[in-house]
Amino acid sequence: MHIAGKNQPTNEHWVALKRVMRYLKDWANDIEDRKSCTGYIFLFQGAAISWNSKKQQTITLSTSEAEYIALASAFQEALWLKQLADEFQPEL
Numbered sequence: 001m002h003i004a005g006k007n008q009p010t011n012e013h014w015v016a017l018k019r020v021m022r023y024l025k026d027w028a029n030d031i032e033d034r035k036s037c038t039g040y041i042f043l044f045q046g047a048a049i050s051w052n053s054k055k056q057q058t059i060t061l062s063t064s065e066a067e068y069i070a071l072a073s074a075f076q077e078a079l080w081l082k083q084l085a086d087e088f089q090p091e092l
Helices: 011-025 063-088
Strands: 037-044 047-055
Touching: 037 063, 047 063
Parallel strands: none
Antiparallel strands: 037 047
């Protein structure tokens, strides 16, 4: 989807807009603790090799902040997986 369709929105555009609006509306919807959820999955040749889904430890003030925290968590796991893969590779 790109900006070229802005003058004549299709059903696909409306579906995407609704999805974004539902996402934004749901921000901080958990009235118990206001914590966002973090989740990721890493695949190798189509098979899941690492995954995680949990509530974040901190309460964020924006979706951007929550996404940065989620990105940092996934990046830490990616670095660990890379180090593990490097252990299995023979020296050339």
